[in-house]
Amino acid sequence: xxxxxxxxxxxxxxxxxxxxxxxxxxxxxxxxxxxxxxxxxxxxxxxxxxxxxxxxxxxxxxxxxxxxxxxxxxxxxxxxxxxxxxxxxxxxxxxxxxxxxxxxxxxxxxxxxxxxxxxxxxxxxxxxxxxxxxxxxxxxxxxxxxxxxxxxxxxxxxxxxxxxxxxxxxxxxxxxxxxxxxxxxxxxxxxxxxxxxxxxxxxxxxxxxxxxxxxxxxxxxxxxxxxxxxxxxxxxxxxxxxxxxxxxxxxxxxxxxxxxxxxxxxxxxxxxxxxxxx
Amino acid sequence: xxxxxxxxxxxxxxxxxxxxxxxxxxxxxxxxxxxxxxxxxxxxxxxxxxxxxxxxxxxxxxxxxxxxxxxxxxxxxxxxxxxxxxxxxxxxxxxxxxxxxxxxxxxxxxxxxxxxxxxxxxxxxxxxxxxxxxxxxxxxxxxxxxxxxxxxxxxxxxxxxxxxxxxxxxxxxxxxxxxxxxxxxxxxxxxxxxxxxxxxxxxxxxxxxxxxxxxxxxxxxxxxxxxxxxxxxxxxxxxxxxxxxxxxxxxxxxxxxxxxxxxxxxxxxxxxxxxxxxxxxxxxxxxxxxxxxxxxxxxxxxxxxxxxxxxxx
Numbered sequence: 001x002x003x004x005x006x007x008x009x010x011x012x013x014x015x016x017x018x019x020x021x022x023x024x025x026x027x028x029x030x031x032x033x034x035x036x037x038x039x040x041x042x043x044x045x046x047x048x049x050x051x052x053x054x055x056x057x058x059x060x061x062x063x064x065x066x067x068x069x070x071x072x073x074x075x076x077x078x079x080x081x082x083x084x085x086x087x088x089x090x091x092x093x094x095x096x097x098x099x100x101x102x103x104x105x106x107x108x109x110x111x112x113x114x115x116x117x118x119x120x121x122x123x124x125x126x127x128x129x130x131x132x133x134x135x136x137x138x139x140x141x142x143x144x145x146x147x148x149x150x151x152x153x154x155x156x157x158x159x160x161x162x163x164x165x166x167x168x169x170x171x172x173x174x175x176x177x178x179x180x181x182x183x184x185x186x187x188x189x190x191x192x193x194x195x196x197x198x199x200x201x202x203x204x205x206x207x208x209x210x211x212x213x214x215x216x217x218x219x220x221x222x223x224x225x226x227x228x229x230x231x232x233x234x235x236x237x238x239x240x241x242x243x244x245x246x247x248x249x250x251x252x253x254x255x256x257x258x259x260x261x262x263x264x265x266x267x268x269x270x271x272x273x274x275x276x277x278x
Numbered sequence: 279x280x281x282x283x284x285x286x287x288x289x290x291x292x293x294x295x296x297x298x299x300x301x302x303x304x305x306x307x308x309x310x311x312x313x314x315x316x317x318x319x320x321x322x323x324x325x326x327x328x329x330x331x332x333x334x335x336x337x338x339x340x341x342x343x344x345x346x347x348x349x350x351x352x353x354x355x356x357x358x359x360x361x362x363x364x365x366x367x368x369x370x371x372x373x374x375x376x377x378x379x380x381x382x383x384x385x386x387x388x389x390x391x392x393x394x395x396x397x398x399x400x401x402x403x404x405x406x407x408x409x410x411x412x413x414x415x416x417x418x419x420x421x422x423x424x425x426x427x428x429x430x431x432x433x434x435x436x437x438x439x440x441x442x443x444x445x446x447x448x449x450x451x452x453x454x455x456x457x458x459x460x461x462x463x464x465x466x467x468x469x470x471x472x473x474x475x476x477x478x479x480x481x482x483x484x485x486x487x488x489x490x491x492x493x494x495x496x497x498x499x500x501x502x503x504x505x506x507x508x509x510x511x512x513x514x515x516x517x518x519x520x521x522x523x524x525x526x527x528x529x530x531x532x533x534x535x536x537x538x539x540x541x542x543x544x545x546x547x548x549x550x551x552x553x554x555x556x557x558x559x560x561x562x563x564x565x566x567x568x569x570x571x572x573x574x575x576x577x578x579x580x581x582x583x584x585x586x587x588x589x590x591x
Contacts, residue, residue, distance in 0.1 A: 040515050051415055051416055051417060052415045055415070055416060055538075056538075056539055056540060057336055057337065057540065058336065058337060058338055058339075059336065059338070059339055059348060059384045059538050059540065059541060060348075060350065060380060060383070060384060061383075061416035062416065063416050063417055063483070063485070064379055064380070064383075064416075064479070064480065064483065064485075066480075066482050066483065069350075069351075069352065069353060072351050072352065073337075073338065073350075073351065076337040076338060076351075077337050079337070080336060080337035152417045152418070152511075152571075228515050229513065229514030229515035229516075230514055230515060231513050231514065231515045231516070233513075233514050
């Protein structure tokens with residue numbers, strides 16, 4: 001069983017970049033059980049980005065607040081929640097780091113953050129399947145600086161465009177953040193997990209890591225999804241846990257489609273090792 | 279700002295007679311003669327930023343054993359004292375009608391908790407003299423389901439806050455919260471309540487007060503509680519259906535759906551809340567109600583509930 005120091009840790013990413021996989025890896029590390037963690041029992045009702053926890057802590061329902069009122073209250077809420085140092089608390093978020101007004105969306109008091117980044121061209125494919133949208137619609141969303149999401153469980157949040165999402169989290173210095181490339185996780189999962197544990201100050205043996213990686217393998221997640229379904233999948237979505245391939249965009253995206261993302265995000269893609277036209 | 283006296287508006291909310299200096303968007307205005315000695319008074323006035331030496335606090339609120347203060351930036355401050363007096367201080371530029379939802383929600387809940395109430399976050403309807411409560415988070419569809427059930431012949435009892443009155447004998451009772459239903463435009467259209475739409479709940483939020491004006495819909499002041507349903511959406515891993523919760527899970531669910539849980543805990547220990555849940559469970563069962571969230575399938579949920587109520591006779 002892997003133990004992490006107490007405090008709030010953000011698991012941040014642009015949607016469909018491997019966040020759920022990291023959550024499952026962490027759940028399996030922490031459980032230390034001889035069987036895989038249940039993918040339908042990862043739901044964190046106490047998630048700081050969820051509507052229930054916001055109303056429970058702040059004593060007002062988010063749907064009774066205007067967007068700017070909510071955005072003003074969220075950092076207060078997150079910083080208050082981060083004061084709770086009784087245990088390690090991992091919280092997934094797709095929020096961008098900065099509000100347009102220049103203030104941090106989620107406050108500054110989290111102990112650490114992991115930012116998971118994935119080639120935007122592969123994100124486009126994954127997001128297209130997840131949201132049942134065409135590639136062109138998804139690309140339009142990925143370059144939209146005002147993109148935001150409004151769900152029933154999660155608080156409404158601003159995602160913004162892919163490039164600003166990545167730079168917002170990776171170039172800030174208010175919350176200690178480790179950038180994790182999805183492609184590196186796929187290439188060397190145990191090695192990347194070891195780096196994550198070290199960054200978070202956890203303690204785990206090689207056997208702990210090997211077991212957690214095995215219990216979080218794609219075929220195990222797909223097995224559970226086929227047998228029981230996955231509560232976080234969207235209605236009508238055939239499968240949540242797809243191939244998650246690296247470089248799949250070369251066969252799926254037209255050159256015009258990949259060019260839209262490359263032209264817009266060339267600089268950020270270069271920083272994170274995603275070669276243009278490669 | 280100074281309070282205007284005497285209070286001009288009178289209401290009955292969750293079992294309390296209320297005299298208010300300002301009009302509330304509430305359903306039940308009672309005869310002023312009945313309100314000669316109101317349980318609670320609402321005023322406009324100054325409210326400090328926070329309470330000194332609070333026993334409990336959150337990011338935007340403080341509580342002592344006799345007072346609760348909620349501070350909503352650029353909306354207003356709300357002070358609930360001694361279970362008797364509620365003071366509202368709108369933020370500069372804030373319209374009174376735009377912030378009353380926080381008076382009748384959290385600030386009134388603090389008054390009720392200071393008076394020892396048990397509150398569930400749920401809507402309620404009455405059918406054949408029995409009250410059925412639907413708990414769920416904001417956005418879970420509590421009001422929409424209550425609206426659909428009223429359209430199908432039930433009487434409306436509560437929209438968002440269910441005050442539970444424990445009785446010496448028999449099941450506890452649910453008190454009318456005195457509110458109108460509050461629904462989003464898409465719910466209103468699907469439930470067929472276009473003719474009953476009133477003012478917006480807040481100026482720039484697409485949620486409306488919906489007055490169920492037909493006298494045949496008028497519910498009693500309270501009704502004995504027959505069942506509590508925890509609303510959940512059906513999904514890939516859980517099909518629609520109604521299943522009873524085991525007692526321990528039911529108790530946890532009731533605590534989870536306590537209205538403004540941290541406020542309840544400020545005025546009542548965890549143990550006392552658990553004891554009340556246990557008392558409720560000695561008379562009433564709690565069920566998990568999973569149903570599709572699509573409005574087009576609302577009728578299925580109504581039919582499923584009516585069949586379930588018949589089985590509970």
